[in-house]
Amino acid sequence: MTSFPLIDRLRETLGPRGWIDLPDDLEPYITEWRGLWRGNCMGVAFPESTEQVAAVIRLCAETRTPVVPHGGNTGLVGGGVPQGGIVLSAKRMNRIREIDVANQTMTVDAGCILADIQTTVADAGLFFPLSLGAEGTCQIGGNLSTNAGGVGVLRYGNARDLTLGLEVVTPSGDIWNGLKGLRKDNTGYDLKHLFIGAEGTLGVITGAVLKLYPAPQSHATAMVGLASAEAALALFVQIRAIGGDNLTAFEIINHMAMGLVNTHIPEARNPFATSHAYYALVELSSSRPADDLRAIMENCFENALEGGIIEDAVIAESTGQAAGLWRLRESIPEAQVTEGASIKHDISVPVSKVPDFIQQASAQVAATLSGTRVVAFGHMGDGNLHYNLTFPENTPENNDENDQGFLDQWSTFNRVVHELAVSMGGSFSAEHGIGRLKRGELGRYGSPVAISMMRGIKSVLDPHGIMNPGKVIPD
Ligand SMILES: Cc1cc2nc3c(=O)[nH]c(=O)nc-3n(C[C@H](O)[C@H](O)[C@H](O)COP(=O)(O)OP(=O)(O)OC[C@H]3O[C@@H](n4cnc5c(N)ncnc54)[C@H](O)[C@@H]3O)c2cc1C
Known part of the structure; x- marks a missing residue:
C-alpha cells in the first residue's frame, strides 16, 4: 500500500471501498481493453456520489494531480488511458435517479451501464434509443463524453441529441447542476454541449437527464443483397421515402466483411445461398403496434427488385431471426480480429x-x-x-x-x-x-481557428491542465 499525503487524503475522503493502488488491481484501469495502450497511475478513486467526485477533484486541483475519468473502458481511441496522476472510475455511481414518464425523461448517475438504462426504461414502457455493440459494458458517462453514435442515429440522433441536462464536476471541483429536463431553454450558452464529446478533458460528468421515447411496438428487419454500393444508396433513398421516420437503421456490409463473419463466427449464418458484393441491414420500427412495417418493406423490395436495384432480400420472420441478422453485423469486429x-x-x-x-x-x-x-x-x-x-x-x-x-x-x-x-x-x-489516437489528425485537418477556440476553452475551464492531459487537443 502506497502512502503519500495526497493518497492518505483521498483514502480518508473515499473510505475503504473508494480507493485502490496495488499494482495488480490497477491493471484494468491503465490498460486499453484491446491492449493497444498501457499507461500508469498512482491509484484509482471510486467515488459514490457527486460530492465525493468534487472532493477528489478539489484535492487534485490543489496538488496539480492529473485525473483521467474512466467509464466502461470500451473507447476505441485510447482516451481513458492514464499517463500518471489518478484514474477516477464512475463505477459506484450507478443509480437511476428518476424516471419522469409524463416528461419522457430520466435522470441517471454517470456510472450507469447503458444496457441497464435500456432495460429499466423498457420496464417503464418507454425507450432509450442509444444502442451500440459495447452497451453491456460502456457507461452513460462514457457515452456522453464520447458523444457516442451507434445504430439508432438515423432516427434518433447521437448521444448529444438524446441529452437534455447534465451534472458536471468542473476541474476546480465545483458542481454544476445543469440537470434540467427542458426541451426549451434559451438562457445563454448551452454549456452541456461543451462537456458532451469532450472525452473527459473539461470535467467529470456525474449525472444526466436523458430523452425517452415511446417504446417501439412493431419491427421489420431485413438483410438485402446488392451488386454495388451505388445500389445500396439507391435502396436507402427509396426505403427512406417510403418508410419515412420508421426507418431506424440502414447498415452496410461489404462482401469481405460478410465473408470474415461466415468464416470465423460459428453461429453466424449468411441468409443467402449466393454471395453479393454488398449487404444492407435494414430496420423499420414503429411505436404503433398495428403498423404493418413488413408490408412497407415488401412493397419497397418488390419495386427495388423489379428496378434492378437489389439482387435478393430476406425479411426476418421472428425476433430470433432479426437478432441473427443483427449478429452478422455486430460480429464483424470480432471476425476481423481473428483474421x-x-x-x-x-x-x-x-x-x-x-x-x-x-x-x-x-x-x-x-x-x-x-x-x-x-x-x-x-x-x-x-x-x-x-x-x-x-x-x-x-x-x-x-x-x-x-x-x-x-x-x-x-x-x-x-x-x-x-x-x-x-x-x-x-x-x-x-x-x-479523438482520444490520444487521433490528436495528430486533428492537428492536421482541424481548422486552426477551431483548435485555437478549443485551447481557449480548455485553459479557462482547466487552467492547471489536470483533466485528462494529453488527450483530444493537439500539441
Ligand atoms: C464492440 C464495440 C462496439 C462499439 N460500437 C460503437 C458504436 O457503434 N458507436 C460509437 O460511438 N462507439 C462505439 N464503440 C466505442 C465505445 O463503446 C464508445 O466510445 C463508448 O461511448 C465509450 O463508453 P465507455 O463508458 O466505455 O467510456 P471509456 O472508454 O471508459 O471512456 C471514453 C472517454 O470518455 C471519458 N469518460 C468516461 N467517463 C467519463 C465521465 N463520467 N466524465 C467525463 N469523461 C468520461 C474517458 O476519460 C475517455 O476519454 C464501440 C466499442 C466496442 C468495444
Whole structure:
C-alpha cells in the first residue's frame, strides 16, 4: 500500500471501498481493453456520489494531480488511458435517479451501464434509443463524453441529441447542476454541449437527464443483397421515402466483411445461398403496434427488385431471426480480429458520397499495398463507415512479424483514407472521438481557428491542465 499525503487524503475522503493502488488491481484501469495502450497511475478513486467526485477533484486541483475519468473502458481511441496522476472510475455511481414518464425523461448517475438504462426504461414502457455493440459494458458517462453514435442515429440522433441536462464536476471541483429536463431553454450558452464529446478533458460528468421515447411496438428487419454500393444508396433513398421516420437503421456490409463473419463466427449464418458484393441491414420500427412495417418493406423490395436495384432480400420472420441478422453485423469486429492485423478508420462523408468514397478509397488502397483487404461496413444511413483494412491475403504467413509489417503502414493508410474523406467534406473521426489516437489528425485537418477556440476553452475551464492531459487537443 502506497502512502503519500495526497493518497492518505483521498483514502480518508473515499473510505475503504473508494480507493485502490496495488499494482495488480490497477491493471484494468491503465490498460486499453484491446491492449493497444498501457499507461500508469498512482491509484484509482471510486467515488459514490457527486460530492465525493468534487472532493477528489478539489484535492487534485490543489496538488496539480492529473485525473483521467474512466467509464466502461470500451473507447476505441485510447482516451481513458492514464499517463500518471489518478484514474477516477464512475463505477459506484450507478443509480437511476428518476424516471419522469409524463416528461419522457430520466435522470441517471454517470456510472450507469447503458444496457441497464435500456432495460429499466423498457420496464417503464418507454425507450432509450442509444444502442451500440459495447452497451453491456460502456457507461452513460462514457457515452456522453464520447458523444457516442451507434445504430439508432438515423432516427434518433447521437448521444448529444438524446441529452437534455447534465451534472458536471468542473476541474476546480465545483458542481454544476445543469440537470434540467427542458426541451426549451434559451438562457445563454448551452454549456452541456461543451462537456458532451469532450472525452473527459473539461470535467467529470456525474449525472444526466436523458430523452425517452415511446417504446417501439412493431419491427421489420431485413438483410438485402446488392451488386454495388451505388445500389445500396439507391435502396436507402427509396426505403427512406417510403418508410419515412420508421426507418431506424440502414447498415452496410461489404462482401469481405460478410465473408470474415461466415468464416470465423460459428453461429453466424449468411441468409443467402449466393454471395453479393454488398449487404444492407435494414430496420423499420414503429411505436404503433398495428403498423404493418413488413408490408412497407415488401412493397419497397418488390419495386427495388423489379428496378434492378437489389439482387435478393430476406425479411426476418421472428425476433430470433432479426437478432441473427443483427449478429452478422455486430460480429464483424470480432471476425476481423481473428483474421490478423487490421488498420481501422472511422470516417464519415455525406450519405450521397458513400459509394464514391468506397470506390476511390479502394482504388487508392490497392495502389498503396496490393492485396490489402477492405473490410467496409457501418452506419451508411449516417454516412459513417468503418473503413477497415486487413492484412493482405497474398502475404505468405500470418504471423506477428508480418502483422507488424502491415501495422507499420498505419499512417500511410491514414493519409489515403483521411485525405479522401476530408476532401469530400467528411470527417476523419465520425463517432469514436479523438482520444490520444487521433490528436495528430486533428492537428492536421482541424481548422486552426477551431483548435485555437478549443485551447481557449480548455485553459479557462482547466487552467492547471489536470483533466485528462494529453488527450483530444493537439500539441
Ligand atoms: C464492440 C464495440 C462496439 C462499439 N460500437 C460503437 C458504436 O457503434 N458507436 C460509437 O460511438 N462507439 C462505439 N464503440 C466505442 C465505445 O463503446 C464508445 O466510445 C463508448 O461511448 C465509450 O463508453 P465507455 O463508458 O466505455 O467510456 P471509456 O472508454 O471508459 O471512456 C471514453 C472517454 O470518455 C471519458 N469518460 C468516461 N467517463 C467519463 C465521465 N463520467 N466524465 C467525463 N469523461 C468520461 C474517458 O476519460 C475517455 O476519454 C464501440 C466499442 C466496442 C468495444
